[in-house]
Amino acid sequence: MRTQSAAQQDLPLAVTPPIQPRMPWRVASVQALSGFRLHVKFIDGTEGIVNIASLIQSPGAGVFSALADPALFAQARVEYGAVTWPDDIDLAPDAMYAEIKKTGVWVP
Numbered sequence: 001m002r003t004q005s006a007a008q009q010d011l012p013l014a015v016t017p018p019i020q021p022r023m024p025w026r027v028a029s030v031q032a033l034s035g036f037r038l039h040v041k042f043i044d045g046t047e048g049i050v051n052i053a054s055l056i057q058s059p060g061a062g063v064f065s066a067l068a069d070p071a072l073f074a075q076a077r078v079e080y081g082a083v084t085w086p087d088d089i090d091l092a093p094d095a096m097y098a099e100i101k102k103t104g105v106w107v108p
Contacts, residue, residue: 025097026081032074036067038083040096048100050083050091051107063089 024044031039036053056067067073067085075085084090091108099106 023081023094025094027078027083027093027096030076030078030083032076036073038076040083040100042093042097042100043081046097046101048104048106050096050100051105052091055108063087 022043024042024046026043027040028043029041033039033049036051036056038050038052039047040050041047052064052067055061056064056073061068066087067089072085076083078084079090082090082093083096095108096106
């Protein structure tokens, strides 16, 4: 019977590096504030406030009306460079960035 004299070496699998968004309007971090406001920071260092109170409370709020629940609003997070919430609610980061770059505040 033939024995195997050398143990087979485990080779690491190729690992795909995480996606690194490069567009300056990609959101790097978000913090939920009182009054349905967010503090956002973009990957180029631009920072500002997003005030979506009027959007959430408008008759045409659509999916954004769910964010009137403070507990849900507080769950704001960044996914793929955009501000998101559960149930596929998100904000367009490019429009947000352009206005914050000019005035420091975005009110959709």
